[in-house]
Every structure is written in structure tokens, then in C-alpha cells.
Amino acid sequence: MTAIPLLAIRDLTVEFATRRGPVQAVRRVDVSVAKGETVGIVGESGSGKSVTSYAVMRILDRAGRIAGGEVDFSGIDLRSASERQMRDLRGREISMIFQNPRAALNPIRKVGHQIEDVLRQHAEAGSGDAKAKAIAALDQVKIARASERYHAYPFELSGGMCQRVVIALALACRPQLLIADEPTTGLDVTTQKAVMDLVTGLTRERGMASVLITHDLGLAATYCDRIVVMEQGRVVETAPASTIFRAPAHAYTRKLMQATPRPGVSLRDLLPEGAPAAPTAHAEAAGAPLLAVSGLVKEYPKAKALLSRKPAEAPFRAVDALSFTVARGESVGLVGESGCGKSTTSTMVMRLLDPTEGSIVFAGEEIGRVPAARFARHPLRPKIQMVFQDPTDSLNPRWTASRAIADPLKRFGTVRGSDAIRARCEELARLVGLPVELLDRFPHQLSGGQKARVGIARAIAPSPDLVILDEPTAALDVSVQALVLNLLADLKQALGMSYLFVSHDLQVVRMLCDRVIVMRSGRIVEEGPTEAVLGAPQAEYTRALLAAIPRPPV
Amino acid sequence: MLRTLLDRLLTTLPALAGVVVVSFLLTRVLPGDTAAYFAGPAATPQAIAQIRTELGLDRPLPEQFARYVADLARGDLGRSLTTGQPVTADLGARLPASAELTLVGLVLSLLVAIPLGVAAALKQGSLVDHACRVVATAGVSLPVFFTGLLLVYVFYFVLGWAPAPLGRLDAFASPPPTRTGFFLVDSLAAGDAETFRAALGQIALPGLTLAIFALAPIARITRAAMLAVLAADFVRTARAAGLSRRRVVVTYALRNALLPVVTTLGMVFSFLLGANVLVEKVFAWPGVGSYAVEALIASDFAPVQGFVLAMALLYTVLNLTIDLAYGLIDPRVRGAA
Numbered sequence: 001m002t003a004i005p006l007l008a009i010r011d012l013t014v015e016f017a018t019r020r021g022p023v024q025a026v027r028r029v030d031v032s033v034a035k036g037e038t039v040g041i042v043g044e045s046g047s048g049k050s051v052t053s054y055a056v057m058r059i060l061d062r063a064g065r066i067a068g069g070e071v072d073f074s075g076i077d078l079r080s081a082s083e084r085q086m087r088d089l090r091g092r093e094i095s096m097i098f099q100n101p102r103a104a105l106n107p108i109r110k111v112g113h114q115i116e117d118v119l120r121q122h123a124e125a126g127s128g129d130a131k132a133k134a135i136a137a138l139d140q141v142k143i144a145r146a147s148e149r150y151h152a153y154p155f156e157l158s159g160g161m162c163q164r165v166v167i168a169l170a171l172a173c174r175p176q177l178l179i180a181d182e183p184t185t186g187l188d189v190t191t192q193k194a195v196m197d198l199v200t201g202l203t204r205e206r207g208m209a210s211v212l213i214t215h216d217l218g219l220a221a222t223y224c225d226r227i228v229v230m231e232q233g234r235v236v237e238t239a240p241a242s243t244i245f246r247a248p249a250h251a252y253t254r255k256l257m258q259a260t261p262r263p264g265v266s267l268r269d270l271l272p273e274g275a276p277a278a279p280t281a282h283a284e285a286a287g288a289p290l291l292a293v294s295g296l297v298k299e300y301p302k303a304k305a306l307l308s309r310k311p312a313e314a315p316f317r318a319v320d321a322l323s324f325t326v327a328r329g330e331s332v333g334l335v336g337e338s339g340c341g342k343s344t345t346s347t348m349v350m351r352l353l354d355p356t357e358g359s360i361v362f363a364g365e366e367i368g369r370v371p372a373a374r375f376a377r378h379p380l381r382p383k384i385q386m387v388f389q390d391p392t393d394s395l396n397p398r399w400t401a402s403r404a405i406a407d408p409l410k411r412f413g414t415v416r417g418s419d420a421i422r423a424r425c426e427e428l429a430r431l432v433g434l435p436v437e438l439l440d441r442f443p444h445q446l447s448g449g450q451k452a453r454v455g456i457a458r459a460i461a462p463s464p465d466l467v468i469l470d471e472p473t474a475a476l477d478v479s480v481q482a483l484v485l486n487l488l489a490d491l492k493q494a495l496g497m498s499y500l501f502v503s504h505d506l507q508v509v510r511m512l513c514d515r516v517i518v519m520r521s522g523r524i525v526e527e528g529p530t531e532a533v534l535g536a537p538q539a540e541y542t543r544a545l546l547a548a549i550p551r552p553p554v
Numbered sequence: 555m556l557r558t559l560l561d562r563l564l565t566t567l568p569a570l571a572g573v574v575v576v577s578f579l580l581t582r583v584l585p586g587d588t589a590a591y592f593a594g595p596a597a598t599p600q601a602i603a604q605i606r607t608e609l610g611l612d613r614p615l616p617e618q619f620a621r622y623v624a625d626l627a628r629g630d631l632g633r634s635l636t637t638g639q640p641v642t643a644d645l646g647a648r649l650p651a652s653a654e655l656t657l658v659g660l661v662l663s664l665l666v667a668i669p670l671g672v673a674a675a676l677k678q679g680s681l682v683d684h685a686c687r688v689v690a691t692a693g694v695s696l697p698v699f700f701t702g703l704l705l706v707y708v709f710y711f712v713l714g715w716a717p718a719p720l721g722r723l724d725a726f727a728s729p730p731p732t733r734t735g736f737f738l739v740d741s742l743a744a745g746d747a748e749t750f751r752a753a754l755g756q757i758a759l760p761g762l763t764l765a766i767f768a769l770a771p772i773a774r775i776t777r778a779a780m781l782a783v784l785a786a787d788f789v790r791t792a793r794a795a796g797l798s799r800r801r802v803v804v805t806y807a808l809r810n811a812l813l814p815v816v817t818t819l820g821m822v823f824s825f826l827l828g829a830n831v832l833v834e835k836v837f838a839w840p841g842v843g844s845y846a847v848e849a850l851i852a853s854d855f856a857p858v859q860g861f862v863l864a865m866a867l868l869y870t871v872l873n874l875t876i877d878l879a880y881g882l883i884d885p886r887v888r889g890a891a
Contacts, residue, residue, distance in 0.1 A: 059793050061785075062678070090796030098794075103787035106806050108813075108884050117805070118795045153885045169795060 005032035006209050007056065007094075007177055011069035014048070014055050018063070025051045027233040028069065033177065033209045038200070040212045040220030040241065042256070043230035044477035045448070049213045052230075053179045057096060058086050074176070092122040095170035097199075099182035101163035105154040111165045112138070112150030115172055122173045137168040141198060159338070160191035164198065171202060178203055178210040184219070188337035188504060193548040196223055215477060217260050221245055221552030229253045245552050259482040261507035262552075267489050270482035270511075288364060289325035290465055290498050291349065296322040296358035296368075298344050298522075318344045320522035322358070326466065331492060331499035333513035333530065335506060335545075341522035346468045346502050350386050351375035363465065382412045382462035389471040391451035395443040401454045402439040405429070408461045428457040431494075433487060449480035453487070460491060469501045473508065485512055506545060510534050518542050562877060566870045570863075574626065577862040578619055581855045588853045592635055622859075631863070632856030636849060641860040645842060649864065650735025651722055652834070652841030656826050658738075658757055659764025660819075667769050668815070671776025672808060675784060686777060690770040698829045702763040702836040709759060717755045719837040727752050760837040767829050768822050775818045779811035786810070813884055820869075820876045827865060 014026040026048040033039045041049045054060045056071055056078065071078040073094065078086070090096075098104040106114055115134040119125035125133045131150070138146035141164040154162055163183060170178060180199060184192035200223055203210045214220050220227050221241045229237040229244075229252065237250040248254045259270050299315040319341040326332045334342045347353040349360060351372050360368035362380060370378055385408070388394035395404055402425045409415045415424045426436050434453040443451055452472065459467055469488065473481040489512060492499060503509050509516055510530055517527040518539065526539040537543045589606040590597070606612050610621065625632060631641035674686035696704075709716040717724055722737055730740040730749050737753040783789060784807050792806045831843035842861055849857035881887050 057794055059790060087796045087798065090794055092796060096791075096794040098787060098791060100787060104791045106788045106792070106810070107886065108810060109805070117792075117797055117801060121795070121797050121801070155886050166791065169791070 004034075005072075006035045006037075006074055007031075007033040007211075008072040009052065009056065009069070010072070012052065012055060012066065012071060013068035014051050014060065014064055015067040016064045022067075024067070025064070025233055026055065029230070029233070029235050031211075031228055031235065031238075033211060035176075035209055036204075036207050037226065038203065038210045038212065038224045040214065040224035040227040041230060042214060042217050042220045042227055044215055044256070044479065046232065047230040048233040049230050050181050053096065053181055053211065053213055056179065057090060057094060058083075059090075088122070091118050091170075091175070092124075092173045093175050094177045094179065095173075095175040096179045096181065097163070097166045097170045097183050099185050101166045101183075101187075102154055102157075102159060104166050105162055107154055110151055110153060111157070112152075115165070115169050118169055118172050124173050133172070137172045138165070140171070140202070141165070141168040143168070159187055160195060163187065163191075163195050167195070167199060167202070171206075174206060176208060178208055179213070180210060181213045182215070183212070185215070189506070189545060190337065190548040192219075193550070196550075216550070217244075217256055217478075218262060218552045219550045222550040229256065241552070255479060259478040261478075261481075261505070261511060263507070265511075267482075267486050267511045271486060290328045290330075290363060291326040291500070292359075292361040293325070293345075293349065294323040294359050294361075296345065296348060296360065297356045298341070298348060298353070299356045317522055319348070319355075322519075322522070322524060324517055324524070324527065326498050326500055328465070328498055329492075329496050330515065331501055331513045333509035333516040334500060334502045334519060335504065335509055335516055336519035336525075337504060337545075339521075340519040342502050342519050343470065344522075345519075346386075346470055346500060349466075349500065350384060350468055351378075351381075382408065382414065383465045384468070385459040385462065385464040385466075386468045386470065387455050387459045387472045390475050391448060391455050391472075392443060392475075394455055395451060397443050400440050400442055401429075401434070401446065401450075404443075404454055405439075405457045405461055408458060412462050414462050424461070425457075428461055429453075431460070431491065432457045433483075447480075448476050449483060452476060452480070452484050456484075456487065456491070460495065460497070463495070464497060466498045466500065469499055469503075471503050471505075474503075474505070481508075488512065506534060506549060518545070558881075559874075559878070562874055566874065569870065570866060573863060573866040574623065575619075577859045577866075578622055580862075581858050582615060582618075584850075584853070588635070588855060591853050626863075631860040634849065634857045635854045636852050636857075641856050644845060644857065645860055645864055648840055648842045648845050651839060652830055652843060653868075654736040654738065655757060655760055655833070655839060655841060656764065656823070656830055658761035659768060659826055660823065662761055662765035663768035663772055663822075666765065667772035668776050670769075671773040672780055672803070672811075674773070674777045675780030676803065678781070683777075686773055690773050693766045693768075693770040696766070697832075698763055698767050699832045699836050701766050702760065702833055705759045705763055706836070716759050717752075719759060721838050721840055722756055723749070723752055724756070760833050760839055763833050763836075764826055764829060768826055771818055771822050771825070772815065775815050776811065779814045780807060783807045783811045809883065813880065816876055816880055816883065820873050823872055824869060827869070 009029060009031040012026055012029045013024060015022045015024055029048070029052055031039065031041065031052070041052065043049045051060070051064070054064070055066050058078065066079055073089070076085070076089070078089075081089070105111065112131065112134045115137050116125070116130040119130055119133055135146045135150050138149055143149050143161065143164050149157070154165070157165065178199070183199065184195050187195065196219070199210070212220055212224055221244060224241045227239060227241050227244050228235055229250065231252045237244075237248070237253045239249065244253065245257060248257050255272055258272065261270065296319055297317065298319040299317050301315045322341075322345060324332070334345065336342045344353065348355045351367060351370065354372050355368055358368060359366055363383065365380060367375065367378065367380060375381055399407075402422070405425045405428055406421050409421050409424060415421050425439060429436050429439055432453040434450060434457060438446065438450060443454075446454065455472070472488070473484050476484060485508065488499070491497070499512070501509060501513055513530050515528065516530045516533045518525045518533065518541065520541055525541045526533055526537065533542060534546065537546060589602045589609060589611060593602045593605050610618060629642065631645070633640050634644055637644055670682070670686050670689070674683040677683060706716075706719050710719060723729060727749060730737060730744045730746055733740050733743055738750060738757065741750040741753055789802060789807055792802045797806070830841060831847055833839065834841040834844040835847070842864065846858055846861035849861070
């Protein structure tokens with residue numbers, strides 16, 4: 001990196017005014033990006049990685065301000081630049097793409113017009129050629145039938161397609177620097193690969209520099225030249241991507257790297273050294289299966305206008321003749337991309353949704369015929385529990401942790417008397433590794449990992465036989481994910497439960513599950529023992545899923 | 555589009571049927587005897603009974619209702635006993651006055667409230683924001699008859715800027731040739747600047763009274779919606795793309811923020827219809843509100859039923875318009891409607 005950097009951040013400090021006084025979100029950070037270089041900024045939530053990029057663009061919200069340091073972009077001091085100057089730079093010289101692409105686009109404006117807005121703002125197009133240039137921009141991000149999609153609204157496009165539009169918008173004026181803030185979080189693994197390949201391809205082709213902000217060390221190492229690791233507002237390590245996996249210098253980088261699920265490691269390997277050895281023995285699947293699903297179908301009728309004389313369209317089949325079993329003590333992974341029907345399936349097994357056809361036999365009893373509305377009072381109800389995807393949204397914000405955990409106990413009457421319930425809550429808290437003194441806190445006073453533990457404690461409170469885990473770690477940082485996954489494995493061992501683990505993350509499924517079912521468009525594509533399916537996949541689709549996982553140079 | 559419209563119109567039919575039944579029953583259960591009222595204080599019981607038979611009030615309720623519905627189907631709303639005119643004629647003459655007043659009030663308050671709400675959201679915690687809060691609180695806390703009287707006192711009695719609060723035009727001016735029934739529109743259409751000015755002078759104070767009343771909800775909703783939208787991801791994208799402040803605020807933020815405002819408009823309009831009754835009393839405005847109140851006091855059923863039905867129809871049409879406008883602004887509901 002001998003060339004003069006395109007972007008140089010020196011000693012940057014960003015402060016946020018809060019009710020308890022100023023808080024430094026970014027402290028004395030140094031980052032430099034050379035022309036044509038791709039730099040990854042990696043860190044967990046609260047590390048200040050996004051705030052750093054907002055400070056560069058000067059789009060911090062009103063509470064935030066740059067408190068110290070300098071930001072230099074090809075000779076321009078961005079900290080003292082006027083708002084007008086900044087506006088000319090944004091979009092034309094420095095662009096940004098964001099997480100959650102659907103929300104990043106104006107929902108009531110045609111995507112073509114949104115691209116035109118940017119082109120016209122920076123005088124790249126006049127009223128005559130704006131449309132043609134916008135279509136060309138859509139073409140460049142490989143959107144098929146670009147002239148048709150020009151008229152589409154964001155809600156008519158898929159998540160991956162929306163991200164392409166956001167990229168087209170960012171690159172329309174051929175900026176020199178592209179900042180990508182978690183561009184693929186929330187996208188499917190194959191879409192992630194397509195989007196990242198597109199971004200790296202376009203930036204390389206145009207000789208642009210780019211900054212990739214992500215929590216995924218693997219993703220950053222795959223696509224970046226150099227990686228900056230941030231922790232709690234500070235840069236702890238800067239190293240070439242090729243060496244960071246092989247020789248992480250800083251303890252935090254090592255911890256982060258270790259916690260990242262990757263091929264060839266077990267759950268225990270994710271934890272820092274010194275964790276107790278794993279209980280290895282797998283519970284033997286014996287006797288009749290705990291859960292047997294056969295010929296499960298869920299159809300959604302297409303909406304029909306009141307006066308329409310057209311015959312109703314064929315209903316949409318979200319789940320199409322699905323059959324599988326889960327043995328006692330077994331954990332089965334249900335894998336697939338968004339829209340494959342995996343969540344619909346788990347919701348039907350949970351009996352929150354009525355199947356159109358098919359049977360669900362749980363513990364020898366047919367529960368598929370019990371209407372969802374009445375299953376809440378069914379004697380088998382305590383035996384099936386669920387852990388939800390978002391640990392924050394799935395807790396009542398006005399209930400303490402102990403109230404949340406006690407809720408199923410009170411509802412099913414498994415434990416009676418307030419002392420007995422409290423004792424059971426404390427026992428459960430110890431079981432899931434939640435400090436007992438935190439039981440009287442409210443969700444907003446707990447960290448993400450602690451909330452996840454409360455959610456798990458609540459699910460195992462009535463001693464269920466089957467726990468449905470719906471992407472339980474998708475919203476957690478990798479180091480917390482490692483702890484929670486290990487906790488789940490230990491609990492299964494100790495309590496002899498079965499898991500139905502719904503996920504799109506193959507690496508996580510590989511570590512936690514005995515058997516895996518790969519789904520696509522409501523059907524099973526492939527199923528079998530985890531090692532066999534992921535080690536030597538038979539179906540084309542499984543191979544594509546595996547190939548899309550980012551492979552850092554190790 | 556036409557199909558959606560028909561679909562929506564069909565769904566309003568049950569609501570209208572309900573209004574017919576309820577307005578009929580309500581006027582029947584209200585205390586007060588129409589026959590006794592019209593016979594006068596000195597009437598003999600025989601005279602009252604005779605009037606009752608003439609009006610058909612001695613028949614059983616279902617029969618009265620059947621007759622009412624049959625008349626309604628022919629477009630006959632009955633005859634007002636106080637004015638002696640058919641209710642349809644009375645309403646037809648008075649409805650434009652009320653509608654003109656309400657619309658002027660609504661437009662005035664929109665013109666003030668939306669910019670005020672936007673400014674308050676853009677400069678949160680500033681003087682404008684506090685001013686918005688004060689104006690909004692004052693607007694809802696003061697009863698409309700009080701605001702009306704206050705305005706009359708200041709602008710007519712003290713300053714003498716406004717004409718006497720005695721109806722739509724002063725006694726010596728003649729109304730413009732009727733086209734829409736709105737004096738402001740009709741006088742302009744006739745090219746009669748003098749009548750236009752006179753009508754404008756008369757409608758200014760009552761319009762302002764209603765506007766102050768409607769200001770609060772619209773300004774608050776605009777402010778809240780703008781704050782939510784300004785924090786949205788797509789506004790950040792627009793800023794990061796270097797779009798001008800005007801474009802970010804108007805095209806990106808305001809157009810999205812207008813969706814909840816449009817929804818609230820329907821509700822605000824119904825508040826205004828209620829407030830109208832009092833404002834018409836204060837300003838001697840010859841509208842349907844004061845007409846209905848007088849009829850109600852006189853236990854004169856037909857005008858009250860006619861009024862309730864007319865308001866229900868108006869409100870339904872308004873909601874339909876709002877739904878359709880929503881579809882124009884928001885592409886997401888177009889397919890779903």
C-alpha cells in the first residue's frame with residue numbers, strides 16, 4: 001500500500017449525545033483505502049463499524065457528531081466540507097449500499113425513477129436520456145428485462161433483486177469509492193454469492209475502491225484484500241485477508257475467527273480454549289418415531305375480486321406433500337432458502353397453522369386434525385415447544401425474565417404455587433446459563449445472548465419432547481451464536497429432547513443436527529445423515545447451496 | 555379500476571342499510587311526541603289523536619318502517635313539518651352551504667397544518683416544533699363555539715374587519731346563479747367579483763373556526779409520520795446518494811408520510827361534520843347542521859332521518875374517495891384492493 005490512499009481516516013472519534021451524556025461509538029479509528037483496493041471492516045454489533053462509514057458520508061443522525069480526527073478523501077477534508085460539497089460527493093464520488101435492500105428503496109416510487117433521481121442530481125443525465133441511462137444502469141447489475149423492471153416498485157421485486165437495484169443506484173454515477181454496509185445480511189446464501197460476485201466484478205472492472213462492512217469474517221476474508229477488525233469502537237487489528245485466518249494477531253480476532261462456523265470443526269471448537277469437553281454419545285434413535293409427518297400439504301388460495309368472473313387461479317402450494325420423521329433424541333435440520341416452505345412446515349407441526357392435507361403424528365397421536373385454535377388446550381401441547389428467531393421480539397417487553405419463563409408453567413399448570421414456580425425458574429436459569437440475579441430484569445436490560453437464553457428457558461420449561469428451533473441464532477453475533485449453539489447441544493444431551501432445527505445456515509446445521517432435510521419450493525430435495533448430505537451431496541440444488549458458502553483463503 | 559370501484563360500492567351497501575334502520579329506530583325511541591308538538595299547547599286530545607292518524611304514527615312500527623323504506627326507494631324523504639317543504643328540497647338547498655363551509659375549513663387547515671407538521675418534524679425540539687404543539691393543543695382544547703365567538707368578537711366587533719356573522723351573504727346582496735351551490739365557485743363562474751368578495755368575507759370567519767379545530771389532528775399526524783419516515787432506511791439511501799434536501803424531504807419523505815395523513819383526513823372530516831352544527835349556529839349559516847338540530851328539537855322525524863342518511867352517504871362517498879386516493883399514492887394497495 002505505497003500509493004496515496006483514496007480515503008484516509010485518521011484518529012476518528014464519533015460521539016452520540018444520549019440521556020446519560022455523550023457516548024463514544026468510535027474511538028480514534030484509523031482506516032485507509034487505496035485506489036482499487038477492497039477493505040473489509042469486520043466486527044460484532046456495537047463495534048462502531050457502521051457508524052464509521054456514516055461519519056465518512058456525514059449522514060450520522062442528529063444525535064451523532066464527529067468529535068475528533070480527520071477524514072480525507074482524495075485531498076478533500078470531509079470533516080470541514082460544506083453540506084453542499086458533501087451532497088455533490090455523495091452518490092457521485094462515494095456511494096453506499098445498505099443492509100435490508102427492500103427498506104433501502106422508496107416503497108412508493110418506481111425503481112427506475114429512483115435511479116433517475118440520482119443521475120439527474122449529479123447532472124449525469126438530462127430529461128431526454130435519463131430513462132435510457134437508468135435502464136442501462138439496471139442492465140449493468142444483470143437485471144433481466146431491465147426496461148420492464150424500470151417500472152417496477154420495490155415490493156414487486158425479490159430481496160436479491162432489490163439489492164441489485166440499490167447497487168445500480170449506488171454505481172449509476174460511477175463513483176470512486178463504494179461503501180457496502182452489510183450488503184448481504186438477511187439474503188439467502190446463493191443470493192449472497194450472486195450479489196457479492198456482482199459487486200466485486202463491477203468494482204474491479206471500473207477500478208473502484210470499496211469498503212465492505214460485515215459481521216461475517218468469512219465473507220470479508222473471501223472478498224477483501226485487507227481486513228480491519230473493530231471491537232467496541234476501536235480498531236484492534238489490520239491485516240491482509242490472506243493472513244488473517246492463518247495468523248490472527250489479536251486475541252479478539254482469534255476469538256471471532258474461532259467462533260465462525262466453518263468446515264471441519266465441531267461445536268466445541270467454536271468456543272474459546274478451555275471449555276469443557278463435549279459429551280459425545282449420540283442418543284440412539286429407537287422405537288417408533290416421536291414425530292411422523294406424512295403427505296403434508298399447505299395451500300394458500302389466490303385472492304379473487306368480488307365481482308371477478310374469471311375462474312379462481314390454482315392455489316399456491318407452500319408445502320407440497322411433505323413426509324419426514326423425527327426420532328426420540330434426534331435433531332433434524334430443515335434447510336432451504338427463503339420461501340421454500342420450511343417455516344410453514346414448522347408452524348404446522350407446532351399446530352399454529354392448519355394443514356390443507358396430510359397427517360402429523362406426534363407421540364403416537366394424530367394431531368394434524370386438531371384445529372390450531374383448539375390445540376392450545378390439548379394435553380400434548382406442553383410437549384412441543386418453540387424457540388423463535390428474534391430473541392428480542394419474541395419476549396413481552398413488559399414482562400421480567402422470570403415472568404416470561406414462568407408463563408408456560410402457569411399456563412399448563414405443571415408447577416403450582418409461586419414458590420415452586422420461582423424455584424423452577426431458577427433451576428431453568430441455571431440450566432441455560434442465565435445468572436439467577438438477572439431473572440428480575442426486563443428484556444431491554446438484557447443482552448442479545450441473555451435474551452436468547454430466556455427464550456430457550458421458556459421453551460424447555462414444560463419439559464417438552466420436541467423443540468422447534470426457528471433460526472434461533474440468526475440475529476446473534478457469532479461469538480454469542482457459538483455459546484447458544486453449544487448450550488442447545490448440551491441441553492439436548494441432558495434432557496433427551498428432539499430438535500427440529502429450521503435454518504438457512506448449512507454450517508450451523510452441520511454442527512448441530514444428526515439428520516438434514518433440504519427443501520425447495522415446498523418439496524424435499526434431499527435428505528439423510530448430515531455428514532452424508534453435506535459431505536457428498538447428491539442433488540444439484542444441495543451442491544449449489546454448499547458452493548455458495550463463502551470460502552475464506554485458509 | 556372500474557371493477558375495484560364497483561367492488562367497493564357493493565361493500566358500502568350493508569353499512570347504508572344499517573344507517574337506514576338505526577336512524578329510523580332512533581328517531582322513534584327519542585322522547586317527545588310529534589303530534590302533541592304540532593297540535594300546539596292548547597290542543598285537545600282528540601286533535602292530537604287526529605294529527606297522529608294523519609301522520610301515520612298510530613300504525614305499528616314495522617308498518618311505519620315499510621312505508622318509510624318504500625318512500626325512500628322513490629327518493630322521497632318525507633316532508634318537514636316545521637318548514638312544510640319536502641326534506642329533499644330542504645337538504646338540497648342547505649347541503650351546498652354546509653359542504654362549502656366544511657371544505658373551506660378543511661382546505662385552510664391542510665394548508666397550515668401540513669407545512670407546520672413538516673417543519674416541526676424537520677426541526678425537532680426547535681421553536682417551530684413547540685409552536686406546532688401549542689397551536690395543536692389550543693386548537694383541540696377550545697370548543698368551536700368559543701373559538702367562533704372569539705373570532706367574531708375580535709374581527710367583527712373590535713377590529714371591524716369582518717362582516718356581520720349573518721349567513722352566507724349579507725341581506726342586500728343577491729346570491730349568484732346556482733351551478734354548484736357553492737357561492738365562491740358560482741360567483742367566480744358568473745364573473746361576479748363583488749359577490750365573490752362578499753361571500754369570501756362571510757365564509758372567512760366560520761371557515762377559520764373549523765380550520766383551527768381541524769388543525770390539531772392533521773398537524774400532529776403529519777409531524778409523527780414525517781419523523782417516522784425521516785428515520786427510514788430509504789431516506790438514508792436518498793441522502794447517501796446525494797439527492798438535494800428538497801427532493802429528499804418532498805419526494806421521498808413527504809409523499810410517504812402523506813399516507814397516514816390521508817387516512818386521518820376521513821376521520822377529521824367526520825369531526826368537522828359534527829363541529830359544523832355548532833359553527834352554523836354561531837354564524838347563522840343556513841346549512842344542514844342547524845336545520846337538523848331545529849328538526850330534532852321539534853321531534854320532526856323526517857328531516858332528522860334525511861340528515862343522518864345524507865351524512866352517512868357523504869361519509870361513505872368520502873371514504874371511498876380516500877381509499878381510491880390511497881391507491882393512487884401507494885402502489886402497494888392497488889393490487890390488493
